[in-house]
Amino acid sequence: ETGVTQSPTHLIKTRGQQVTLRCSSQSGHNTVSWYQQALGQGPQFIFQYYREEENGRGNFPPRFSGLQFPNYSSELNVNALELDDSALYLCASSYEVGNEKLFFGSGTQLSVL
Amino acid sequence: AQTVTQSQPEMSVQEAETVTLSCTYDTSESDYYLFWYKQPPSRQMILVIRQEAYKQQNATENRFSVNFQKAAKSFSLKISDSQLGDAAMYFCAYRSATWGGSQGNLIFGKGTKLSVKP
Numbered sequence: 498e499t500g501v502t503q504s505p506t507h508l509i510k511t512r513g514q515q516v517t518l519r520c521s522s523q524s525g526h527n528t529v530s531w532y533q534q535a536l537g538q539g540p541q542f543i544f545q546y547y548r549e550e551e552n553g554r555g556n557f558p559p560r561f562s563g564l565q566f567p568n569y570s571s572e573l574n575v576n577a578l579e580l581d582d583s584a585l586y587l588c589a590s591s592y593e594v595g596n597e598k599l600f601f602g603s604g605t606q607l608s609v610l
Numbered sequence: 611a612q613t614v615t616q617s618q619p620e621m622s623v624q625e626a627e628t629v630t631l632s633c634t635y636d637t638s639e640s641d642y643y644l645f646w647y648k649q650p651p652s653r654q655m656i657l658v659i660r661q662e663a664y665k666q667q668n669a670t671e672n673r674f675s676v677n678f679q680k681a682a683k684s685f686s687l688k689i690s691d692s693q694l695g696d697a698a699m700y701f702c703a704y705r706s707a708t709w710g711g712s713q714g715n716l717i718f719g720k721g722t723k724l725s726v727k728p
Contacts, residue, residue: 530715530716532716537720538720538721539614539701539703539718539719539720539721540655540701540716540718541718542715542716542717545715553715555715585653587653587655589655597643597645597660597705598657599655599657599716601654601655601656602654603652603653603654604653604654606653
């Protein structure tokens with residue numbers, strides 16, 4: 498167990514809707530990253546938060562946004578859902594930015610119909 | 611931009627035998643980290659082994675070892691004495707030693723599905 502929990506485990510939405518995915522990190526982990534893993538692919542970096550500020554972003558549009566809270570929890574929000582947003586969303590936390598030891602959650606499987 | 615390539619979509623090994631998973635990467639950086647992650651059906655990414663590019667010695671973790679060839683940009687994973695619990699997706703990943711912007715995140719290959727036959 499990594500101590501990183503994600504909710505919900507599965508989610509079904511329709512195109513155009515908005516969704517919020519949640520991640521609870523280990524106590525003391527001030528850095529959280531989110532990844533999107535499409536079927537048959539490796540995870541792709543969405544963005545990273547460090548001490549409640551976004552400090553890195555991959556090639557994802559602005560409708561993907563996030564929040565990080567002081568209690569080591571975080572959210573990934575996706576607006577105007579598209580069919581291609583169907584994927585497994587993983588969060589990963591670490592003690593410090595730059596620490597290469599990441600602790601992953603088990604992900605949220607999002608299906609967009 | 612850095613890329614990671616895993617050319618074996620699927621591999622199979624007999625229990626107790628040895629298997630090697632291949633990974634190549636492309637980068638112009640000299641300082642970086644390489645990783646192998648295991649993703650079982652539970653979907654959680656589990657770190658198997660890590661290699662720092664400035665270290666010439668190949669990393670080893672119990673039954674898992676790597677063959678790191680920096681000049682060839684090759685990073686293969688050897689699993690010895692394979693066990694049924696080793697069956698999973700295996701991902702090779704690269705991380706720059708530089709942080710900021712889009713740097714410092716993990717760049718994954720597409721993965722290799724490993725089956726272990728009893």
